Amino acid sequence: MTALAGWQGSGDDPDDGALVQRVLGGDQDAFGVLVHRYQRLVFRIIGGFLRNHADVEEVAQEAFLRAFKGLPGFRLGSPFGPWIARIATRASYDQLRRRHRRPEVAWEDLSPDEQGAAQALAAGVDPATRTAARDVLEHAMASLKPKDRQALILADAQGLTPAEVGAVLGCSPLAARIRLHRARRAMRRVVEKLLLGMNPAG
Numbered sequence: 001m002t003a004l005a006g007w008q009g010s011g012d013d014p015d016d017g018a019l020v021q022r023v024l025g026g027d028q029d030a031f032g033v034l035v036h037r038y039q040r041l042v043f044r045i046i047g048g049f050l051r052n053h054a055d056v057e058e059v060a061q062e063a064f065l066r067a068f069k070g071l072p073g074f075r076l077g078s079p080f081g082p083w084i085a086r087i088a089t090r091a092s093y094d095q096l097r098r099r100h101r102r103p104e105v106a107w108e109d110l111s112p113d114e115q116g117a118a119q120a121l122a123a124g125v126d127p128a129t130r131t132a133a134r135d136v137l138e139h140a141m142a143s144l145k146p147k148d149r150q151a152l153i154l155a156d157a158q159g160l161t162p163a164e165v166g167a168v169l170g171c172s173p174l175a176a177r178i179r180l181h182r183a184r185r186a187m188r189r190v191v192e193k194l195l196l197g198m199n200p201a202g
Helices: 016-024 028-049 053-073 080-098 112-123 130-142 146-157 162-169 173-196
Strands: none
Touching: 016 028, 016 053, 016 080, 028 053, 028 080, 028 146, 053 080, 080 146, 080 162, 130 146, 130 173, 146 162, 146 173, 162 173
């Protein structure tokens, strides 16, 4: 679960379980150590859902606050990484639900670079502009259902295996694979629908 750890310490560092016990015993500084260990992971997950830096900061703070309040329910002996990752994804999901769903992007809404990247992606070749390709995919992903978007971000952006995705989302590896397959299929449909607007008269 290296991808979920997001932190590598030395052999002299206390393990996560010991830190959790210290926090529960009243040592709030120990929670600061946990935040330092997992803040990169939390920011990467939330940053996959939200593009605005201020929103990412706000939701990350909310996620760590939820984690602090939820520590009494943490099962000692279980890995801390998937637990905090689940909290981060749920906080991101809640933020997305609080917003109105973004309207579907149309072909004419794309910049020339993004249109070229979309055509390259459809043709199965490497886009000339990586940034534009990423923006096209983000436009398409924004129209997916939040849970499908979660799964794709965890698997494709964070590099988690289906088993790790399942651990974060609270489902079995098989259920995670099914969700990923469904999400990727929905993503293809969104991109194909976008490309249909490239030449509506044709």
